[in-house]
Amino acid sequence: MTHGCFYMKLSPLEQSILDSFPVGAKQLLVAVSGGVDSVTLLYALTRLSATLNVSLHAAHLDHQIRQESAADAVFVRDLCAQWNVPCDVESCAVADLAQQRKLSVEMAGRQARREFLQRLAVEVDADAISLAHHQDDQVETFMLRLLRGSGQSGLASMRVCQAIWWRPLLGCSREQILAYAQQHGLPWVEDQSNKNPKYLRNQLRHELIPQMLKINPSFKTQIAGLTQRIQVEEDYWQEQVVRQVNELALPCADGLRLGRDALLALHPALRVRTLREALQQVRGDLQRIEAIHLQAIEALLSGIKSQAQLNLPGCWVARRYDALWFRATAPELPSPFNLPLPLSGELELPDGRVLRTSTQDELEGESAWVTEYSLAALSQPLRVRSWLPGDRFVPSGMFGHKKLKSFFSDNQIEIEARLTMPLLVCGDTILWVVGARRSGCAVAGQGQGKVLRVELI
Amino acid sequence: MTHGCFYMKLSPLEQSILDSFPVGAKQLLVAVSGGVDSVTLLYALTRLSATLNVSLHAAHLDHQIRQESAADAVFVRDLCAQWNVPCDVESCAVADLAQQRKLSVEMAGRQARREFLQRLAVEVDADAISLAHHQDDQVETFMLRLLRGSGQSGLASMRVCQAIWWRPLLGCSREQILAYAQQHGLPWVEDQSNKNPKYLRNQLRHELIPQMLKINPSFKTQIAGLTQRIQVEEDYWQEQVVRQVNELALPCADGLRLGRDALLALHPALRVRTLREALQQVRGDLQRIEAIHLQAIEALLSGIKSQAQLNLPGCWVARRYDALWFRATAPELPSPFNLPLPLSGELELPDGRVLRTSTQDELEGESAWVTEYSLAALSQPLRVRSWLPGDRFVPSGMFGHKKLKSFFSDNQIEIEARLTMPLLVCGDTILWVVGARRSGCAVAGQGQGKVLRVELI
Known part of the structure; x- marks a missing residue:
C-alpha cells in the first residue's frame, strides 16, 4: 500500500x-x-x-x-x-x-x-x-x-x-x-x-x-x-491441493471422500500434499500429523486390501474400494438388529426404510425392491436382522451356498453398509439380502398356493 | 529391484x-x-x-x-x-x-x-x-x-x-x-x-x-x-518447469525466448522456478545463480522498460518487448556499415540480402520491398548505412520529422534488429527505412522524368 x-x-x-x-x-x-x-x-x-x-x-x-x-x-x-x-x-x-x-x-x-x-x-x-x-x-x-x-x-x-x-x-x-x-x-x-x-x-x-x-x-x-521463498511455494501448493481436493472429491454424506485412481495418478509430491489437505479439512489443522502418518495413508491407498482403516491422531482414514475416506472420527458402527416381521403389515428398519408385507393369492412379479415367497414353504416366523459373521445363503440362480461376506465383497458393499443391510430370514435360512439379492429358497409358483409379498419402500 | x-x-x-x-x-x-x-x-x-x-x-x-x-x-x-x-x-x-x-x-x-x-x-x-x-x-x-x-x-x-x-x-x-x-x-x-x-x-x-x-x-x-521429501518435490517442480518452458517458448534462432504475458500469468513460485529452468537450459547449470539474480529477472519482466538487458554470472537475459530472451552470452552486436549504392546494379547488404537498383523512364509501383524515387531530386550519391543516434526522417504521409528511435520503438523493432536495418540515404536525408517505411522525400511522379527503382531481394 x-x-x-x-x-x-x-x-x-x-x-x-x-x-x-x-x-x-x-x-x-x-x-x-x-x-x-x-x-x-x-x-x-x-x-x-x-x-x-x-x-x-x-x-x-x-x-x-x-x-x-x-x-x-x-x-x-x-x-x-x-x-x-x-x-x-x-x-x-x-x-x-x-x-x-x-x-x-x-x-x-x-x-x-x-x-x-x-x-x-x-x-x-x-x-x-x-x-x-x-x-x-x-x-x-x-x-x-x-x-x-x-x-x-x-x-x-x-x-x-x-x-x-x-x-x-x-x-x-x-x-x-x-x-x-x-x-x-x-x-x-x-x-x-x-x-x-x-x-x-x-x-x-x-x-x-x-x-x-x-x-x-x-x-x-x-x-x-x-x-520467504518457501512461503511463496507453500502458497502455490495450497492453490494446487485445494483444486485437487475439489476435483477428486466424491459425493460423501460425512467427512471427505477422494477417488483412489485419481489420487494414484498424481505426482507423489502433489499426492502427499493433497492427502495432507484432506486431513486439514476434516481435522481443522495438521497438529501432530507427521510424515509417518502420511506414509501410512499412502500404504492404505496403494495396498492390496480393498477395505481397511487407520486411526490417526485426531482423524480416521479408511480405504473403501475405490475411495479414500477421511473423517475426524471413526464412523459410529450401527447396532445389530433382529426384528420380527409380520406376515401382513409394515416394519420400520433401523435405517428408516420400511418393509411392507402382504399375503396374496396370485404372483405379481419380483423386482429389485420386491420379492415373493411360497407361504407354505415358510415353516417358521420371519425376522429381519443384520449380518452375522459366518452368514451364508444360496443366491437365486446359483448352486450351493455362498458366504455373505464374499457376496458383499464381490458387490463392493462397504463395511458400514454391510452392517445396516437388512436380511430377511426364516429360521437359519436367508431369503433375501434386502434390495441386493434374493435367495433361491421358498420360491413361489403361479397357482401353487398363497404368496407372501415383501416390498422395500 | x-x-x-x-x-x-x-x-x-x-x-x-x-x-x-x-x-x-x-x-x-x-x-x-x-x-x-x-x-x-x-x-x-x-x-x-x-x-x-x-x-x-x-x-x-x-x-x-x-x-x-x-x-x-x-x-x-x-x-x-x-x-x-x-x-x-x-x-x-x-x-x-x-x-x-x-x-x-x-x-x-x-x-x-x-x-x-x-x-x-x-x-x-x-x-x-x-x-x-x-x-x-x-x-x-x-x-x-x-x-x-x-x-x-x-x-x-x-x-x-x-x-x-x-x-x-x-x-x-x-x-x-x-x-x-x-x-x-x-x-x-x-x-x-x-x-x-x-x-x-x-x-x-x-x-x-x-x-x-x-x-x-x-x-x-x-x-x-x-x-528425501524435498527431493520428491524437486522432481515435481522439474516436471512442471520443463513443461512450462516448452509451452512458453517462442521461436528463437539463438538462446531461448519465453512469452512475457504467459510468464506473468504464472504463480510467482512457478514463475521463478521456470526462470531458473530457462537459465539452466542456456547455461548448462545454475552455479553462482542466486536469489538476487532471479529477483533482477523478475524486475526486468515486470518493469516499465520494454527493452533492457542483464549480464548475470554465465548468462545474459534481456527483455525485448513481449519476450524474455535468455542466452549464455550477450549477442554480438553487428558492426555499423555505410556502403555506396550504384544507380544501376546490385549491393549485397551485411545481413546477406541484396538491394537492386535500376533507372527507368516509367513508374512501376511501390510495395513493402520496392520504392521509386525521382532521379532529378537525388542531388548526391546514394548510400546504404546502419542507424546512427539522432537519425530522423519524414515518414511518407506524415508532416514533419520523426526520430528513427521513436519509429523503431513504435514498431517494436528490437535493439539488435535496429542495428542491422539498412537505411537508404541521400546525403543527410533518409529516403527509406529499407523494408519498413519510405520517407516522403524524392517522390517520383508519372511523366516527371527518370525514375530510380530500388528493390530489396
Whole structure:
C-alpha cells in the first residue's frame, strides 16, 4: 500500500510497517509485552496512526510466572496512558494452565496470549492484531522447527500477514529495532526469561545461531530470505491441493471422500500434499500429523486390501474400494438388529426404510425392491436382522451356498453398509439380502398356493 | 529391484545396496578412498556381485595433499588385489590444481575426483559409479548448504541415483557402516583431514551437529527424511518447469525466448522456478545463480522498460518487448556499415540480402520491398548505412520529422534488429527505412522524368 504525502522522513522500520499495513484496517490491537520489540512497534504505530488513519488499542497479558510480571503490567499500562493508547491488561496463571493442559509453560503462555488477544480483538472490533516478531525471531523459529523435525510447510515459519495476525517487523533485525528504540529514547523492560537456557529458543539464540553467524555472517538474512521463498511455494501448493481436493472429491454424506485412481495418478509430491489437505479439512489443522502418518495413508491407498482403516491422531482414514475416506472420527458402527416381521403389515428398519408385507393369492412379479415367497414353504416366523459373521445363503440362480461376506465383497458393499443391510430370514435360512439379492429358497409358483409379498419402500 | 533367491542372510546395509541397485547395470566403477565407508561399500559389493550379476572395478585418486596419501594408494591397490577387484590408481596434485583453478583445496579435490571417475567410467564402460556417501554425510551436506544460504533445491542435498552416480549407502548411518566393517573384520585407513577443523564440514561434524543431536536425538534421521521429501518435490517442480518452458517458448534462432504475458500469468513460485529452468537450459547449470539474480529477472519482466538487458554470472537475459530472451552470452552486436549504392546494379547488404537498383523512364509501383524515387531530386550519391543516434526522417504521409528511435520503438523493432536495418540515404536525408517505411522525400511522379527503382531481394 502506498501513501500519497508525508510530513516526516520515515525510518526503514516505519517503512516496513507502512508497506505491509493490512489494506483498509481501521482498528488495530497491539500486543505489548513491555519488551523493546513491542514497545518499539507500539511507538512506531502511534507515529504512523494518523498517516494510516487507524486507531490503536494495546493489550498486555500478565503470565504470572515471573516475579516482576506484575511490575511489567504496570509499566505497560503507564506507558499506554502516557501515549494516549487505550490498553487492556489481564492476568493468567500460565503455570497452572500448563499443568491443566499438559503443555510446556512456553506453549501454555503462547496459547493463553493468543486466546486473550483473539477475544479482545472481537471486543474492540480490531481488524488486525499486531505482533512484534522480527527477523531474529523468524530465524529462531526456522531453526527450532528444523531441529524438531518439521516438514517443508513448517519451515515456511511465520508470515507477515496470516489471518488476523500482522507482523510488520518480521523483516527488521533485532539491532534495527534496538537502534530505533534508543534513537527515540524509548523505555522498556527486560524479560529475564529470555536469558533462561532451559528454553530451547534461548539455547538457539545464545549458542547455536551465534556459531552459525561466525561461519556465515549473512546467515540470518539468508534464512529469512529462504523462509520467504518457501512461503511463496507453500502458497502455490495450497492453490494446487485445494483444486485437487475439489476435483477428486466424491459425493460423501460425512467427512471427505477422494477417488483412489485419481489420487494414484498424481505426482507423489502433489499426492502427499493433497492427502495432507484432506486431513486439514476434516481435522481443522495438521497438529501432530507427521510424515509417518502420511506414509501410512499412502500404504492404505496403494495396498492390496480393498477395505481397511487407520486411526490417526485426531482423524480416521479408511480405504473403501475405490475411495479414500477421511473423517475426524471413526464412523459410529450401527447396532445389530433382529426384528420380527409380520406376515401382513409394515416394519420400520433401523435405517428408516420400511418393509411392507402382504399375503396374496396370485404372483405379481419380483423386482429389485420386491420379492415373493411360497407361504407354505415358510415353516417358521420371519425376522429381519443384520449380518452375522459366518452368514451364508444360496443366491437365486446359483448352486450351493455362498458366504455373505464374499457376496458383499464381490458387490463392493462397504463395511458400514454391510452392517445396516437388512436380511430377511426364516429360521437359519436367508431369503433375501434386502434390495441386493434374493435367495433361491421358498420360491413361489403361479397357482401353487398363497404368496407372501415383501416390498422395500 | 527384487532378486529371486539368496543363499545368504543380508544385513540392512546390503539390503540397501540391493534395493537401490541401478536396474540392468553390468559394470560398476567403485570409488575407494581407503576409508571405512568406501572399503565397506567395496566389500559389500564383492559379496553381492554374483547375486547382482555385476562386475566391479575400483578407482582411487591420490590427492597428494597428505603425507600418507601415497601409502593410502598402496593400501587400496593391495586390498583390491586381495579381493580380486581390478583397480586403477591415479595421482593428482590437488593443491596445485586448487591454485590454478582458484578453488579451495576441498573443491579442487572434489572436481579432480569427479573428472577422474567420469573418465575412468568411460574407459571401463561402467554403467554406474558407486560412491560411499552415507546418512551422516547427507545431514552434513544439508547443514552445509543451509549455512551457505542455499535455496530449496540445494537443500534436497545428495540423491541415491543421479545420472551415472549411485550412492547405495545414503540411507545408512556412520555407526551402521562401522559396525558392518568391524563385524567383517575389514581393514581401512583413517583420513586425518577428517579431523582438521579448518574444513567447515569437520566443524559441522564435530561441533554443530552433536549439539543439535543433544537437543533432538532423532535430528539426523529427521533431516535425512526431510531431504528425501524435498527431493520428491524437486522432481515435481522439474516436471512442471520443463513443461512450462516448452509451452512458453517462442521461436528463437539463438538462446531461448519465453512469452512475457504467459510468464506473468504464472504463480510467482512457478514463475521463478521456470526462470531458473530457462537459465539452466542456456547455461548448462545454475552455479553462482542466486536469489538476487532471479529477483533482477523478475524486475526486468515486470518493469516499465520494454527493452533492457542483464549480464548475470554465465548468462545474459534481456527483455525485448513481449519476450524474455535468455542466452549464455550477450549477442554480438553487428558492426555499423555505410556502403555506396550504384544507380544501376546490385549491393549485397551485411545481413546477406541484396538491394537492386535500376533507372527507368516509367513508374512501376511501390510495395513493402520496392520504392521509386525521382532521379532529378537525388542531388548526391546514394548510400546504404546502419542507424546512427539522432537519425530522423519524414515518414511518407506524415508532416514533419520523426526520430528513427521513436519509429523503431513504435514498431517494436528490437535493439539488435535496429542495428542491422539498412537505411537508404541521400546525403543527410533518409529516403527509406529499407523494408519498413519510405520517407516522403524524392517522390517520383508519372511523366516527371527518370525514375530510380530500388528493390530489396
